[in-house]
Amino acid sequence: MLVLVFVLCELAPASFAWAAGEHKRILVLYSTRRDAEFSIVGEDVLPKILDAGLGRDLDYYSEFIDVTRFPDPSYRVAFDDFIRLKYQGIAFDLVIAMGDVAAAFVDTGRVTLFQEAPVVFLANNRDTRVAGNSSGFMLERDFTGTLRVIEQLQPDVKNVFVVTGAAPADRAFERMAREQFKPFESRFAFTYLAALRASALEERLATLPEHSVVYYVLVTEDAAGDKFHPLEFVDRVTAAANRPTYSWVDSGVDHGILGGDLYVQKAAIESVGRLALRVLHGERADSIPTSAIDLNVVQVDWRQLQRWGIDEARVPAGALVMFREPSLWDRYNVYILGAVGILLIQSGLIAALLVHRVRRYRAERELRTSQEALQASYERLRDVSGRLLHAQENERARIARELHDDISQQISLLVIDLGMMRGDVAPQTQRLTNEALSRAEGIVRSVHDLSHRLHPPKLRLIGLVAALRDLQHEMSQLGVPVTFTHESVPMPLPLELTLCLFRVVQEALQNAHKYSRARHVSVHLRGESEGLTLTVADDGVGFDVDQAWGKGLGLVSMGERLEAVGGTFKISSEPDQGTKVHVYVPLSAVRATDTVSV
Amino acid sequence: MTTTLPGPVRVLLVDDNDSMIARAAAALTPACVVVGTAHSGAEALDAVGTLRPDVVVLDISMPGMTGLEVASTLRHQGSTAAVVFLTVHADEDFLHAAQEAGGTGYVVKRRLASDLMVAVQEARAGRSFVSSLS
Numbered sequence: 001m002l003v004l005v006f007v008l009c010e011l012a013p014a015s016f017a018w019a020a021g022e023h024k025r026i027l028v029l030y031s032t033r034r035d036a037e038f039s040i041v042g043e044d045v046l047p048k049i050l051d052a053g054l055g056r057d058l059d060y061y062s063e064f065i066d067v068t069r070f071p072d073p074s075y076r077v078a079f080d081d082f083i084r085l086k087y088q089g090i091a092f093d094l095v096i097a098m099g100d101v102a103a104a105f106v107d108t109g110r111v112t113l114f115q116e117a118p119v120v121f122l123a124n125n126r127d128t129r130v131a132g133n134s135s136g137f138m139l140e141r142d143f144t145g146t147l148r149v150i151e152q153l154q155p156d157v158k159n160v161f162v163v164t165g166a167a168p169a170d171r172a173f174e175r176m177a178r179e180q181f182k183p184f185e186s187r188f189a190f191t192y193l194a195a196l197r198a199s200a201l202e203e204r205l206a207t208l209p210e211h212s213v214v215y216y217v218l219v220t221e222d223a224a225g226d227k228f229h230p231l232e233f234v235d236r237v238t239a240a241a242n243r244p245t246y247s248w249v250d251s252g253v254d255h256g257i258l259g260g261d262l263y264v265q266k267a268a269i270e271s272v273g274r275l276a277l278r279v280l281h282g283e284r285a286d287s288i289p290t291s292a293i294d295l296n297v298v299q300v301d302w303r304q305l306q307r308w309g310i311d312e313a314r315v316p317a318g319a320l321v322m323f324r325e326p327s328l329w330d331r332y333n334v335y336i337l338g339a340v341g342i343l344l345i346q347s348g349l350i351a352a353l354l355v356h357r358v359r360r361y362r363a364e365r366e367l368r369t370s371q372e373a374l375q376a377s378y379e380r381l382r383d384v385s386g387r388l389l390h391a392q393e394n395e396r397a398r399i400a401r402e403l404h405d406d407i408s409q410q411i412s413l414l415v416i417d418l419g420m421m422r423g424d425v426a427p428q429t430q431r432l433t434n435e436a437l438s439r440a441e442g443i444v445r446s447v448h449d450l451s452h453r454l455h456p457p458k459l460r461l462i463g464l465v466a467a468l469r470d471l472q473h474e475m476s477q478l479g480v481p482v483t484f485t486h487e488s489v490p491m492p493l494p495l496e497l498t499l500c501l502f503r504v505v506q507e508a509l510q511n512a513h514k515y516s517r518a519r520h521v522s523v524h525l526r527g528e529s530e531g532l533t534l535t536v537a538d539d540g541v542g543f544d545v546d547q548a549w550g551k552g553l554g555l556v557s558m559g560e561r562l563e564a565v566g567g568t569f570k571i572s573s574e575p576d577q578g579t580k581v582h583v584y585v586p587l588s589a590v591r592a593t594d595t596v597s598v
Numbered sequence: 599m600t601t602t603l604p605g606p607v608r609v610l611l612v613d614d615n616d617s618m619i620a621r622a623a624a625a626l627t628p629a630c631v632v633v634g635t636a637h638s639g640a641e642a643l644d645a646v647g648t649l650r651p652d653v654v655v656l657d658i659s660m661p662g663m664t665g666l667e668v669a670s671t672l673r674h675q676g677s678t679a680a681v682v683f684l685t686v687h688a689d690e691d692f693l694h695a696a697q698e699a700g701g702t703g704y705v706v707k708r709r710l711a712s713d714l715m716v717a718v719q720e721a722r723a724g725r726s727f728v729s730s731l732s
Contacts, residue, residue, distance in 0.1 A: 404659060408686050409615050415708035416621050444708055448686065458691060461664050466691040 024054055024093045024280055027117075028062040029106065031099025037231055037251035039064060042098060042269045049273030054280060061087070065101050068169050068220045069227055076105075084113060094280055096272060097121035103128045103136070118285035120276045122268060126292075135275060135288040139268055141173075143180045143217065143248045145261025145296050147188065150213055150246055153258070153300070153314050159212035160188045161205070163237055165219030165228075166195035173218040198222045198233075202240035214238075214245040216252060231255055244308045250299060253322055258308065259300030267295040386564055389557060393455070393499065400455035408447050415440045456502070463491055464498040468505055468523065475509050481520050482509065488527035490587070497585055500561045501525070501534055504569070507554040508536035508581045516540025516579055531567075531586040542573040606631045607722045610651035612642040612668070613684065614660045618707065622655055622684060625714045639663025639671075646672060651679050653718045656701075658685040658692065669699035680721035684714065688731040697726075704728045 028046060032038045047060050065079060095117045097103040103121040106114060107130045121128070121136035130136065150157055162181070164174035174194050181190050193201055201222070205214060219233040228236075231251060238245045238256025245252075250262040271293055279285045298319035305312055305321075315321060329336065418437040425433050451457065458467045465486055472484040505523055512518040518538035526533050555571065562569050567585035607630040611619045614637050623632045634649045636642040638660055646654060654672070658665035669681045682703035683696045696704050703717035706729040717727040 404686065405614070409618060409707075412686050412707040412710075413617050413621060416710045419708075419711040441708055444686070445688075448688075457659060457687070458689075461658060461666060461687075462691055462695045466695070469691065 023057045023059045024050075025059040025090055026050060026061065026094045026096065026276070026280075027087065027092050027114075028060070028096040028098065029102035030062065030064045031067070031097075031101035031103075032064065033066040033069060034064045035229065038098070038265050038269075041265050045266055045269045046096070046273050046276075049270065050276060050280075053273075053277035065105060067101050068167055071168055079105075080109060080113075083109075087113075092117040094276055095119045096276055097130065097136075098269075098272070099123070100125045100128050103130050106130055118279050120272060120279060120285060122272050133285045134290075135279070135285040136290050137268070137271055137275070138290060138292040139263075139295070140292065141176060141248065141263065142261070142294070142296060143177050143215075144184065145298070146215065146246050146248050147181070147184050149260050149298055149300075149316065149319075151187070152316050153305075153310055154213065154244070156211050157213050158189060159209065160190050160215050161208060161212060161243075162190055162192045162194070162215045162217060163201065163205075163219060164192065164194045164217045165221050165233070166223050166225070167219075167221035167227075170195070170218050170220055177215075177217050195223050197224045198226060198228070198236065202236060205237060205241040205243075208241065208243045212243045214241045214243055216245055216247045216257065244304060244310075250297070253299055253301055256304070257301065258304040258310075259298070259319075259322075261296050262299045264295050264297050267297075268293070271295070382560065382563075385556075385560055389560060389564070397455040400451040400457065403447050403451040403454070404457060408444060408451065411440055411444050411447065415444060459498050459502055460495060464493055464501060465489055465525070467498070467502050468525065471502070471505060471509060472523065475513065475521065478513060480509075480513050480518060483520070483522040484525075485523070486525040489525055489532070490527050493532075494587075497532070497565055497587070500565050500567070501532065501583070501585065503561055504534065504558050504581070504583055505536060507558050511554065512536070512538035512540055512579065515543060518578070530588065531584055534581075534583040534585075536581045536583075537578065539578045542575045542577045542579050544575070545571050545573050607718060608633045608650070608652045609718060610634050610636065610642065610645050610649055610654045610679070612636045612639075612645075612654060612660075612665070613657040614638065615657075618657070618684075618710075621710055622714060625711055626655075626718060629715060630718060639665070639668040642668050643671060643675075646677055646679055653680045653682055653721050655682050655684050655714070655718065658683055658687060658696070666695055666699040669696070669701055673700040680724070682714070682717045682721050682727075684710065688729070690731065693728060693731065702726050706731065 028042070030036075030039045030042060043062060047058070050060065051058055063083065065076075067075070092114060095106055095114050097106045097119060098121075100123055103123050106119055106121070110131050117133075119130045119132065119134035119136075121130050121134060123136055123138050124141055126138055126140065128136075128138075147160070150160070160181075162174075162177055164170050164177065171194075174192065178190075178192070181188075184190075193204055196204070198219075208214070214237060216234055216237050218230055219228055219237075220230055221227045234245075234247070234252045234255040234257065244258040245256060246260040247257045248260055248263055250264050250266075253259070253262065275288065278288065298316055300315055300319055300321055302312070302321050302324040305315070312321070415437060418433060418440060422430070422433050422437065452470070456467045456470060458470065468484055468486075472482045475482040509521060509523075512521045516538050518540035521536065521538045524535045558569060562583065562585065565585050566588075567583060569581060569583040571579065571581050573579035606628075607626075609626055609630045609632050611622050611632055612635070613619050613622070616637075619635050623635075626632060630653075633651050634645045636645045639662055642654065642656065645651075654668075656665040656668055663671075665683060665685070669683075672679065672681065680702045681700060682705060683701045684705050684707055685692060685696075686707045688706045688708075693704050702721040702724070703726060705713045705717045705727070709729045713727070713729045717729075720727040
């Protein structure tokens with residue numbers, strides 16, 4: 001590689017010398033003042049492009065012909081002298097003329113100032129020419145593109161107020177605009193707010209009618225002769241106007257204009273820069289034909305769309321939307337998505353909880369319903385079993401009464417009749433009569449016993465104590481001695497009560513005999529002020545009370561009989577500890593409807 | 599309290615069974631005069647008031663008021679009529695209850711033929727007669 005470079009150096013000493021150290025001297029002449037937006041962008045962009053294209057070998061000079069502020073012809077002469085003196089002895093490798101004024105300056109100074117230097121220019125006027133070795137771009141100002149943008153963004157606009165200034169340059173722009181707007185006069189009514197005092201202009205702009213827009217062309221000086229930086233004036237226009245302001249050049253963007261089909265200064269400067277590099281790299285300028293370029297781009301300021309309430313959907317396709325503020329969504333979409341996600345999850349949880357609650361409520365309601373149904377069936381069952389007991393008791397009483405009142409009476413009559421016959425019959429039938437008599441008496445006793453077991457007549461006719469005494473005798477005859485004691489038992493007792501207590505004692509004694517294998521049972525009945533207590537205690541083997549319910553010990557029927565008269569009972573029993581039944585019945589609580597007929 | 603009055607004993611028969619009343623009347627006639635019959639306790643109380651019998655032959659088991667209650671009521675009303683119970687109950691408890699109620703005689707129905715006349719006449723004389731309960 002090194003060898004190759006060395007050989008090349010030997011063969012081409014001149015080009016090697018240029019590549020190694022010879023500086024390219026470049027002068028850029030602007031038609032705008034130093035602080036004009038175009039100048040600022042140019043001074044920023046051009047040196048960078050040239051530097052990048054040439055390496056470090058760049059001597060860069062720039063000058064600004066401020067004819068806008070200094071329109072006097074003597075300024076031009078003085079500027080000419082200044083340039084000549086300043087750059088005498090310097091042979092420029094390239095002169096760049098930015099704008100028509102600079103191009104004209106170079107063209108007229110060609111003989112004295114820049115005889116040899118190739119020239120690259122950017123012209124706005126198609127008549128602009130630079131003599132000699134030159135090339136350039138024709139960039140015609142097109143103010144009409146913005147009118148088409150206005151049509152698209154605000155279809156209802158009828159009036160266009162065109163703002164221009166009093167300086168010669170301003171007037172030149174105004175003429176251009178008037179010329180270009182002519183074809184649009186059928187579409188828009190143009191009002192030229194030309195060369196007014198700044199304050200008067202501001203007043204006009206503040207009171208524009210509906211369906212109007214402002215078209216800012218150029219103001220560098222007003223009618224009072226006050227000079228302005230064009231961008232400073234844009235700020236004043238857009239601040240004062242009560243309608244949107246459009247323009248034709250991109251320098252107005254970010255100074256309050258809504259937008260337009262805008263001339264992009266930077267793009268034009270870059271084009272010039274690239275053309276300059278071609279020439280600096282050896283192409284002859286006059287071998288490159290001067291050409292027209294169109295670098296306009298439709299641009300809108302998003303903030304102004306919002307300010308004037310213009311739907312962003314109206315912005316033409318391909319347009320550049322500047323300064324779009326990120327929406328809340330753009331800024332916080334992660335958080336919003338997160339929050340929405342959390343909300344959804346929460347909602348889901350809440351919904352699930354609600355569903356669960358509804359289900360639970362239903363289940364509880366069903367449970368309540370079935371409990372009520374169960375309770376109702378239990379009540380019915382108890383009612384039925386109460387009625388059953390009652391019916392059984394009534395039926396027993398009825399049969400007992402039949403036995404006693406009818407059969408027993410009949411047999412008694414039979415016995416009486418047989419007794420009467422005995423004296424009258426023949427001796428041979430005497431024995432038969434006696435046998436019939438004793439058989440009939442036997443039947444009387446049997447019927448009496450049966451009647452007694454079914455429903456002891458003593459209960460009604462004599463009372464509880466006598467009836468219990470009979471039970472005591474019966475039990476004792478079965479081999480289980482029974483002690484029966486009573487105290488303060490009131491007479492007479494309600495039949496319902498006597499029957500209930502009688503049956504309870506009967507049941508308890510049967511249990512003591514059948515299950516407890518008791519050797520002795522004691523029954524005690526005591527009258528108290530409000531009721532009766534009954535105790536039946538045995539010394540038998542006892543039993544597990546909880547397991548005995550419903551197992552034939554008659555505990556259920558005991559309970560139901562007592563409940564029917566408002567009584568209570570308690571059984572205490574443990575294996576080998578005997579059994580004690582405690583009963584209490586109130587005297588007041590016998591229900592009139594539950595009477596048993598005897 | 600009771601005095602022996604001339605003439606046949608005036609008897610009121612109280613039983614809800616007509617056949618029994620007929621047997622009783624047959625057993626008492628002609629030594630006694632059956633002045634009336636009643637089929638319930640209430641009728642008996644009325645009849646005692648109007649007929650003024652010497653002896654009331656009273657069944658114990660009757661629908662409604664029992665014979666025992668009728669006897670107690672008569673005693674409380676100050677009736678001078680003697681009461682002879684005529685009952686199917688050959689039972690000590692009934693006997694005691696009958697005596698407590700103011701009964702003078704106690705005849706078991708199946709011994710009616712042999713015992714009733716005796717019991718009525720003994721009652722008229724202020725003496726007690728009780729049938730064998732066996």
